[in-house]
Amino acid sequence: MDYNREDEQYGPERPRRSKRGYFLSSLIGVIVGAALMAFLLPYWTGGGHGANSMNTNQNIGSAQVKTVNVNVNDAVTKMVSDVSDTVVGVLNIQKTDIWGESGEAGSGSGVIYKKNGNTVYIVTNHHVIEGASQIEISLKDGSRVPADLVGSDRLMDLAVLKVKTDKIKAIAQFGNSDKVKVGEPVIAIGNPLGLEFAGSVTQGIISGTERTVPVDSNGDGQPDWNAEVLQTDAAINPGNSGGALMDISGKVIGINSMKIAESAVEGIGLSIPSKLVIPVIQDLEKYGEVRRPFLGIEMKSLSDIASYHWSQTLKLPKGIKSGTVVMGVDAFSPAGKAGLKKLDVITGFDGHKVNDIVDLRERLYQKKIGDRVKITFYRSGKKKTADVKLTEADRLQR
Template identity: 55%
Template sequence: MNEFHDPSQDEKQEENSNYESHNPIETKQKNNPWSIWLSGITGGITVAIIGFLLLFTGFIPLHTPEQTEEDLQTDSTDHQLIQTTTGDDGVSEEVLSNVSGAVVGVANIQATDLWSDAGESGQGSGVIYKIENDRAFVVTNHHVIEGANEVEVILQDEERVEAQLHGSDDLTDLAVLSIDAEHASTVAEFGSSSDLTVGQSAIAIGNPLGTEFAGTVTKGIISGLDRSLEVDLSNDGTADWVVDVIQTDAAINPGNSGGALINSSGEVIGINSMKIALGTVEGIGFAIPIDEAEPVIEQLETEGSVTRPFMGISAIDFSSVPPQHIDQTLNLDPNEITSGIVVAEVQPDSSAADAGLAVYDVITDIDGEPIHDMMDLRQYLYSETEVGETITITYYRDGAQEQTDVTLEGE
């Protein structure tokens, strides 16, 4: 996440155990019958004032007994048990405790230069989803471990253990780690995100702001399904990819990235990934649907990367080409051709080279589907095609429209 201070404790005030015996209204009621009527009015006004202040300010102007120091323990185990208490959503304390036990911290360790010792550059969360042989496998976000020289998993007792990175994928923002199985005893169960409905309960579990609040549980609902968000992977101000996410109002804060979003059965339905961090926005967080995450997790675990269809070209958006080059270099009428991608490089011995594509070709369609920019190209190739499939490309060369077939390779 691409995006908070400790709560303070007030000194506990001494309560007055003799409140009733010091009530002047009670004393006067014995001698004055009008006081009964007046006390009723007074009591009604008092209740009305309190209700008004509670409704419109959120505060009751009366002393409320503070929690004891024991109630406010921040020990990771006790903190987890306090937060797993549930209301009327049908989630048992035992279920939440089990899932919380599978959520760990993930620390990104980096060296800033060759002469510096490696230090922690950030923390996120992760979910233990499988124990196999002598390894426990953890899914987290790509952006949590991006650029790391080392990765550590932080257990609930705050012990840190070295993690092995099996693979990471920036497009889906997922990564898979593993640790020695002796450090894991609980595994989270994957559910399904295909049958979710707007309004059903959603519970986020993670480590917001780091290990101090490890195992934090926040409750909300599914606020939206099939949300599409544009992301800028190259940080150049241009969207490179569109991700499909689950929207929730369960609190997701920095450090929650990579944690679990679960349903009322305690099943993982999403991997928490990002939120909208604006002062004017509250309660808009997003998670990667588990149905989309599972095949990626499997590939990262077994192969180290995700294999996707590849043509063998590098290209730029047609909209970024200066007008004089559209006319003089590409030999196109800018009023006739307004979008597409311009081939900047064709890799030798690639499918694109075999199909005859060349530098300065302007691709406008694939299989009859308009390609307006590079994001359209990625979306079509990665979502609509498979490795080994043959596609038909429509392109312009020197002002003339042509077509060619390209058999997709795997990258």
Template identity: 50%
Template sequence: MNYNDEEKQPTQQEPLTPLQERLKREEEEELNKKRAKKDKGGNKTGYFVSGLSGVIVGALLMWLLLPSLVGQLPGTNTAINQPNQHNTQTATAVTTDITKAVEEVSEAVVGITNMRQVSNFWNQQSTTQAAGSGSGVIYKIAGDKAYIVTNHHVVSDAQQVEVTLADGSKENAELVGSDIWTDLAIISISSKNVTTVAKFGDSDVLKQGEAVIAIGNPLGLEFYGSVTAGVVSGKDRSVPMDLNEDGYVDWNMEVLQTDAAINPGNSGGALINLAGELIGINSMKIAESSVEGLGFSIPINSAIPIIEELELKGEVQRPAMGISLLDLTEVPAFYQQQTLNIPEEVTTGVVITEVVKGSAADKAGAKQYDVIVEMDGKKIENSIELRKHLYNEKEVGDKLKMKVYRQGKLVELELVLVNKTTL
């Protein structure tokens, strides 16, 4: 047994005196204070770093958001804060059927000024001044002349006629011919500066409600080439005309009715369809406070024979029968039975209200209250159809066969047409 290695036994600590315990406790308290002070100093540094970071981030956010926030404030001008922004503009050229038609015809529509001699009261000298204005349509070029159709009343009693073209140039015009009965006239100018000629359409194929365009110079040359659009309101209209202003109706003009605006100065201008074809010569508007959109135009199919004759002869040698007319539909049923004594099945025709003594009708044996129902084998229902047949298909000197009802009996008459030269 080796006794040299002593077995180590746990050392037993001797108990501390009261003084030692107090000193130890004070030492521990002092150590705890130092530790607490150190920890507190470290936290302040962390708080400072965190706060500084927050300030920096907030400033960056405000710098980024400030322009949009300012733009939302009442009374602020966003354009000042955003100088690079500009208003956008879109240029779109719109083309329609109406614009195409107008482009084709507009330069063929001209201004017409009626010039007359006016005496000066003070020096007793005469000067030529504008007495009125209207419109016209260039429809033909022949050699060095261009022909223009307009209204009779536009050039009536003119000592001189002046034409204003689309480019503003002016030409002195020559009167070729005029016809009071259809309110049509033809004038001519030099073709040197003429660039556009209107094409004749077919007014017989027009449909009620079809779109039409009026081109002219309402209220004078200040509104040169004005365009209005509308529809065909009615066909085969008959408008009474007092041509010599004696208070009595002398003529029933056949016209187209349209709601396209036609005002003073539009007279003689063009009424065209969407194909750009001339289908009417604007003539008049009923001007009353209670009437709106009621304009009239001479159908081109009725105008063409007149235009051709005016070109050729300078006047219309119009065949005449020598009678006054009234549509049967305008006669009350009582008088149809008692005075005219026509069969009940006869509902249309033209009543002869007066026979001029010595006229073609008088010589043929026509009587007052005869009812015309047929001409040259064609049924006649009204005065418009009668005039169409008489003026479009007959000439002075031609024979005309017609059937009339006279007191219930059908009578056949034959007459030789003469020239109608007076009212």
């Protein structure tokens, strides 16, 4: 019968062992004990696997792993200290009454990106300065200097300002937004809710790249453009518009533009990537506007037109359920010269299907001034094509 240790003292008397038996038992015990000590000793002295996990240098097979301690807080603090002066406040001043009195209509942020002598260039959002009769820049020391509008672009929501001052020393550097990865830490700097919170810094990560959001660029209530943006969870609030989204090295990878403002949505800020910002500000500096090809038509998405007009007015075949309807044509425009007319329905642009006005505009702006394109359209139920030579957009068409 077997007994456990608690019951052993109550068990029957066992026969006595011989001295030889005691010797063998003792010898075996010594051998087992020595083996056990040899196994456990490295752990007690810090030489076992548990101790290795705490070492700075570890040997795992043939590879050496180094544990490096990085103080991220110190790196971020230093970076912010180095670049915070490159973000300024932008004040939109408008006339408030018939007597010509002016007042602040709103404020935003801007990024200093270029300096030529005492002339300083600042990029901000178009919507920050839209409608302004005067623009002022608020510097970190609280002083204000008047700014001139070099040019702006509603479609990309960007504007370039310039000021003459010897107070500005720091200049921001652009990074490459194409190299940004999801999960990468970023810093947003701007003036949320006005100048009272000037120079506010928020930290987050890149939540998504190459996001597209519908934009109503002409204010008619219908999206007519898909803006490509970076998505971040760094807090971006009203007043942050035009401020900088920076990588951990302090390079500007985006210009903060918008936040999805819905009660059920939190932590979604959007920033115009630097790869799109740079060519726009170059055009604005050089021409005062962004030069783009245009067709010279007024247009509307087929999906925005009552379906009974598809067959009754436009006389479209039953299989045509998407496209862009020509609502008007400038006779001297590229489209007018190519023979397009009112109520033509464009379904193809240079070999690509056109679903709506957003599609058509995106395809158009991928082309260059002077390019020739083939447009496929329907007129009174018949499929036609037109060869169009693109020219520079008229000021009235922008």
